Amino acid sequence: MKTELVDVNETRRNLVVEIPTSEVESAIDRVTREYTKSARLPGFRPGKVPATVVRQRFRAQILHDVAHDLIPRTIDQVLSDKGVEPVDTPDVKDVVVEEGKPLSFTASFDVVPPFDPGGFGDIQLRRAAVSVDDDAVQQTLEQLRERAARSEPVEGGVAEGHTLVIDLERRATGADGKAAAPDKHEKVSIEMGAPANPPGFDAEVMGMTVGESRTFTLSYPADYAVAELAGTSVGYTVQLTELRRRVVPALDDEFAKDLGEDLDSLDALRARVRTDLEAESKDASERQLRADLLKQLAKRLPFPVPGALIDREIDRRVEEFARRLMSQQIDPRRTNIDWAAFRQGQRDPAQEAVASALVLDQIARRDGIEAGEADIEAELARYAERTGLTEPAVRARLEQEDGGLARMQMGLRRESTVTTVLGRVQVVE
Numbered sequence: 001m002k003t004e005l006v007d008v009n010e011t012r013r014n015l016v017v018e019i020p021t022s023e024v025e026s027a028i029d030r031v032t033r034e035y036t037k038s039a040r041l042p043g044f045r046p047g048k049v050p051a052t053v054v055r056q057r058f059r060a061q062i063l064h065d066v067a068h069d070l071i072p073r074t075i076d077q078v079l080s081d082k083g084v085e086p087v088d089t090p091d092v093k094d095v096v097v098e099e100g101k102p103l104s105f106t107a108s109f110d111v112v113p114p115f116d117p118g119g120f121g122d123i124q125l126r127r128a129a130v131s132v133d134d135d136a137v138q139q140t141l142e143q144l145r146e147r148a149a150r151s152e153p154v155e156g157g158v159a160e161g162h163t164l165v166i167d168l169e170r171r172a173t174g175a176d177g178k179a180a181a182p183d184k185h186e187k188v189s190i191e192m193g194a195p196a197n198p199p200g201f202d203a204e205v206m207g208m209t210v211g212e213s214r215t216f217t218l219s220y221p222a223d224y225a226v227a228e229l230a231g232t233s234v235g236y237t238v239q240l241t242e243l244r245r246r247v248v249p250a251l252d253d254e255f256a257k258d259l260g261e262d263l264d265s266l267d268a269l270r271a272r273v274r275t276d277l278e279a280e281s282k283d284a285s286e287r288q289l290r291a292d293l294l295k296q297l298a299k300r301l302p303f304p305v306p307g308a309l310i311d312r313e314i315d316r317r318v319e320e321f322a323r324r325l326m327s328q329q330i331d332p333r334r335t336n337i338d339w340a341a342f343r344q345g346q347r348d349p350a351q352e353a354v355a356s357a358l359v360l361d362q363i364a365r366r367d368g369i370e371a372g373e374a375d376i377e378a379e380l381a382r383y384a385e386r387t388g389l390t391e392p393a394v395r396a397r398l399e400q401e402d403g404g405l406a407r408m409q410m411g412l413r414r415e416s417t418v419t420t421v422l423g424r425v426q427v428v429e
Helices: 021-038 051-057 059-082 134-147 201-205 253-259 266-298 307-327 339-345 347-367 373-387 391-400 404-422
Strands: 002-007 012-019 091-096 103-110 124-126 150-153 162-173 183-191 213-219 233-247 426-428
Touching: 012 059, 021 051, 021 059, 051 059, 059 091, 059 103, 103 307, 124 266, 134 266, 201 213, 201 233, 253 266, 266 347, 266 404, 307 339, 307 347, 339 347, 347 404, 373 391, 373 404, 391 404
Parallel strands: 124 426
Antiparallel strands: 002 012, 012 103, 091 103, 150 233, 162 183, 162 233, 213 233
16 A cells, blocks of 8 residues: 655645555455345346446446545554544545556645643743622622512502503504504513603503503604604503512611521621622632633644634534523524624634643643543532432443543543643742
8 A cells, every 4th residue: 555644734734545456456346245235137136136247337336335435444544553643534535446446545634743832930920819899799789689679569559660560552553644453462561660661651651550541642753763663653551450669678687697597697698798709709810810821821832723623613612602592592593693703703712722722732741641530530520410410320421422531531631731830830919
């Protein structure tokens, strides 16, 4: 077999292969025998068609099958013998397969050549200070109050801050004077003062009591934000079926006790909030420190990131974003997202992420950093806790996925490498 490995550039390789005629003919005979077993031709009994007839009748299909059989196996064998690991499936081109001749082709692929990631003494990082001021604590307490707010029935008439539950009938009249069919809705909740309320609606319903009905007409200005309503008049018939108001609890000891059995006073709640905010601030500071390190490591890659790896990372980011949308009950196919523009916007961060990962992998190989079994068990335990599965079930699921467990190990190794490198760089507090 003739093979030649050609360096196109720092990361691109062409593998030129010529498979001997004898091996090609042997493959043709083997495939022909398979075709003979199932060939159905007029004048011949099933399975009794002569091989020469089958070879002539199905020549194109047989040669196609021979190429699809020999080429992948040959690429795997040659690259393994040469110690070359492509980052993606090779792109096969210039295939020539004929009877009585060698099979030749060219396989193009990207590789990650070995390189020296260097030392870390010249890397300087700044760790953001962990600080929580009184305003941040108070803001969080107010957010807790807002989340604990409850809705209560109100007696009397509609006033500012109330929420109305109404049965509603609308009769729109267009700019041409033509009236549309009535539009009826039941148990519609409307909050007084909400920006989305029609212009003049709040004034018309002010003072209404439960059970009361009112009929009025509202005129929408020509420049109204909703185009189909701009310049129209709409008649409303409103019946108030329920009147409620939002009540925010007082910020006191009782409020604190309602939030947790171990909180016996507002001071205890305030201390808990400060502790939680400080922990969040510390985590954010640590994440930023690691992100800054990855940015600096990415710059150490001495060659352009292979395009196949960038495209794979972009695919991963798009899929992750789509999963987040679906978790929020949003169909990604029904959004107005320009997915081509979204992908393009991910190219630069994807390139930086891949570059830093390649540098981390090279550091791990050079310095012998591995993810131990204890690390893997701890990660499986965390995953099991999040999903409610048992650890053996999590491991089995990952083993069933294509490379799932290997990807976990790679991720853990990279995390260990980041921790190791952080211990060697200059960190300014």
